[in-house]
Amino acid sequence: MSSSTLDYSQDPKRPQYDLIIRKDKPFNAEPHIQDLVKHYITPEKYMFVRSHGPVPMHLNDSHSITIHGGINTKQFTVQQLKTQFKKAHVMMAMQCAGNRRDGLHRVKHTKGVIWGAAAVGNTTFAGCRLRDVLHAVGVVSFKNDLHVAFESVEQCEETNCYGSSIPLCKALDEFGDVLLAYEMNGKPLTRDHGYPLRVVVPGYIGARSVKYLKSIIVQDHESTSYFQQRDYKLLPANVDCEKEAEEYWCKVPSIGEFNVQSFVCYPPPTQNDHDMNKFILSQGYALSGGGRGIQRVDVSNDNGETWQVAKLYQPSLTTSAHIWGWCLWTIQLEYKGYPIVCRAVDSAGNVQQEYPVWNYRGVLNNSWRTVNL
C-alpha cells in the first residue's frame, strides 16, 4: 500500500513528547540520547514511538479481540479482558530491532528508519497474561513447533495490516510474562503506544509486541505477515539489496530475542571536545534479550585500550534467569579526547563485539565501536 492511500490526518497531536522525529508519516521518533538516562522508568515523553501506518482511530474498551485457539474460537472485548482475568504487571525494556541502525548505515546503505541509539526504553506494563487467556480458550499443552500469531488493526505502508508471531512455548511459559497490556507506566495506553490493547513480549525485539491487537491465532507455522517473513531478519553480509534478499528471506530465521547491548548516553556522541571537563560522569544503558541480566559494563576512555568497570543500577536484578528491565550505569572517568565507549557482558557471558556486523536490514547492531570507520 503506497503512502498516498493512507490517511494520517487523524494522527494524535504530540505536544507532550520531547522526541526527535525520524520519520513523520508514519510517525517514528526517539528521544535525545542524554534524556534516556534521566529516569530508570522511561516517562512517555522520552519513550520512542514506532509506527508502520496511521494510528488507528475509534478504538476503545468495547473493541473486540478474536482468539482462535485451534479447536475453540472466542471473542473478548478489552473490557472483558480487564475484568475476567487477573491483572499482571511487568517492568521491561522495549527495544526496536533497528535501534542503532545508524551505526550500520554508516558502513553501507541499510533499509529502514535510520534510528540512533534511543529506540529503546524501560517501562512498566499492566494487563492480563496471554497464558491465562490461551488457557481460557483451551490451549494448555503445546507442541514445540506451534506459534501464536497476532494481527493488528494497524494499516501499514508495507502491507495490509501489521502482524507478527512468537513461539507458543514463549506464550505459555509461566515465567515468560507475555501480557495483553492495557496500561503503560500506570496509565491507560496512549494511542501511539497501542491503545486500547497491545501485546508485550519481554526479552524480544519490539516488533513482536503488536499494538492495536485485533486477533490471536494459535497455528502450526509462524505468522505469514510481511513483518515476520520479510523483515526483522539478520541477513548475511553478502545480501545488500532487495533482489539479493529475495532468496534469503525464507532461509533466515525471524528474530525473537535481542542480543546484548549497551550505549554511552552521556557524554552524547555530538558533544564537542571543548565543552568537556577533564573528569566526567559518564552514563548509559545496558540490556540483553531473553531475560538475561547485565553482569558487567566495561567503559573505556582510551579507545578500547583499557577498560574500567561501571557502577550498575539494575533493581530488577535477582539470581533468577529472567530479568526484563534494563540496567543504567555510571562511571567517573578522565576524558582523554577519545569518544567514551562501553561494552556490556550479559548473564550468559555474551559480550558486544568491536565492529559492526553489517546486515542489509540494519538490525541488532550492538558493536561497541560507534565512530565512523
Add this chain to the structure above:
Amino acid sequence: MSSSTLDYSQDPKRPQYDLIIRKDKPFNAEPHIQDLVKHYITPEKYMFVRSHGPVPMHLNDSHSITIHGGINTKQFTVQQLKTQFKKAHVMMAMQCAGNRRDGLHRVKHTKGVIWGAAAVGNTTFAGCRLRDVLHAVGVVSFKNDLHVAFESVEQCEETNCYGSSIPLCKALDEFGDVLLAYEMNGKPLTRDHGYPLRVVVPGYIGARSVKYLKSIIVQDHESTSYFQQRDYKLLPANVDCEKEAEEYWCKVPSIGEFNVQSFVCYPPPTQNDHDMNKFILSQGYALSGGGRGIQRVDVSNDNGETWQVAKLYQPSLTTSAHIWGWCLWTIQLEYKGYPIVCRAVDSAGNVQQEYPVWNYRGVLNNSWRTVNL
C-alpha cells in the same frame, strides 16, 4: 582437602577413551579437536570428562536421593526414580565453562585445568524430569528468588563434596528440560559420567549438571558450595590473583547459561602449512546457551578480512525458543596460509567478539581469534 588425602586407586580403567589427559588426578580429559566433528552425537570415547575428585564407588540403583522440598522431605532410590516417573529424553550440548581456557591462559595466567577447545560434546540423556520429581514433593509454585541446590557424593580436591544450584524457575520450567539422568547415549551412565544418577541442565555450563547426585534442596539462596560461590564466575579483568578475587566472589553472579561459541575443528590448529591442500573442507562446531540455536556461522580464510557463510547441520533446529543441541558446520574454501577462523551468530543475534576478554578463572572464552596475541 589436599590431593594427598584422596584415594584415586579405584578410579575406572579407561582403555575405551580416545582422549588427551589434561589432568590425571582428578581425571580430566578431552578428545582431539578433529574427532569432535566426526559424529553429531558424540560417542563416549570422544566425550570430555571433568572430575573434581576420585570417581565415587559402590553406587548403584539402590542408591538413595534425598529431596528437601521445603515442607516435605522424601527419599527415592534410583530404581524408584526409574519406575515411578515417566522417562524423558533430551539431546543437548554439554560444555565446560573452562572450554578454550588455553586461549585466555596465553594472554595471562588463569586458574584451572588448561582445556583446549574440546571440553564440549553433544549427547542424548534419558531420565526423569526434575520438574516431575519436585512436583512429587509438593514444589509446584515458585518465588522467583528460590533455588534448587544439588549435592554430590563426589569428594573434591577443593572442598568436601561437589555441589551447585540452579534457579527454581529453570527447574520447574516446563520447557526447561532439566533431567535427573540415568542414561547417556541410550546406555546406563558410566562411572566417569555420573553413574548412577546425575543432573543435566540443558543450556547451562556443565558445572551445574551435578554428577553422582546425593541430595536436592529447594532453598531461598544459591548453593553455598565452593563451586557455586568461589568458582565459575566471570571476574572483571582487573582481578588477576586469589587475593584480588577474595573481595569479588560475592559481588559477581555465578554463571548459568553459557555464551555463543564456535570453533574450527578441521583443520586443527596444529596442522602444518605444508600439509594443506589449496582447497579444503573446513569443519567445526557452534552452540549457544539458554536454548538459543545457531543462525549463522561465518568463516574467514583471510584473517577476518572477509567472511563466508558455512553450511549448518543442526537437526534440532526448529523455530522454538529452545535448542539444546549443538550445530556442526562445514565449508569448502581456499587455504591462504592464515589460520581458518569462525564466528557464530546465535538466534538472539549474539556474535563472538574478536579478542579474548581475559578473566582470572578462564571461563566462557569465545573470541574468534585463536592465535597468540
